[in-house]
Amino acid sequence: MKTLRLPIALQQAVMRSLREKLAQANLTLGRDYPEPRLVYQQRGTSAGTAWLDAYEIRLNPVLLMENPQAFIDEVVPHELAHLLVWKTFGRVAPHGKEWKWMMESVLGVPAHRTHSFALESVRRNTFPYRCQCQQHQLTIRRHNRVVRGEASYRCVKCGEPLVAE
Known part of the structure; x- marks a missing residue:
């Protein structure tokens, strides 16, 4: 897999954002939480992930x-x-009331659970599935689980099962 070289200025801007938000949180919460490790290794369609035990943030470089x-x-x-x-709270629901409070009241950022970035450049093989209201693209991993009978998926909007096209 080809490694993407991120411009230093962009890495610095990301680090500056992290440090500013962390300082804001530490001030608001009266704490001195350490700076997490930043890693540019997230793959697939996720913009980023937080690895709790490693105290690490992984970002998708693409x-x-x-x-x-x-x-x-x-x-x-x-x-x-x-x-x-x-x-602060230990293990709780990933996007629950504590996370929403942390985003909005402490960090001053709207609490959106998902991103709406264009994904063409990071989407691998996907397979078309359909429900009553729309078409879905399942990853090869999810498609294979359906084929093997290990999983079935439902639309979050209409609740109907997804069927391969």
């Missing part, structure tokens, strides 16, 4: 390059909020 300001303004605080919630 989506970062394509959406730099949104990462700085939204994705970095989103993942930082997961780590801060874990440090």
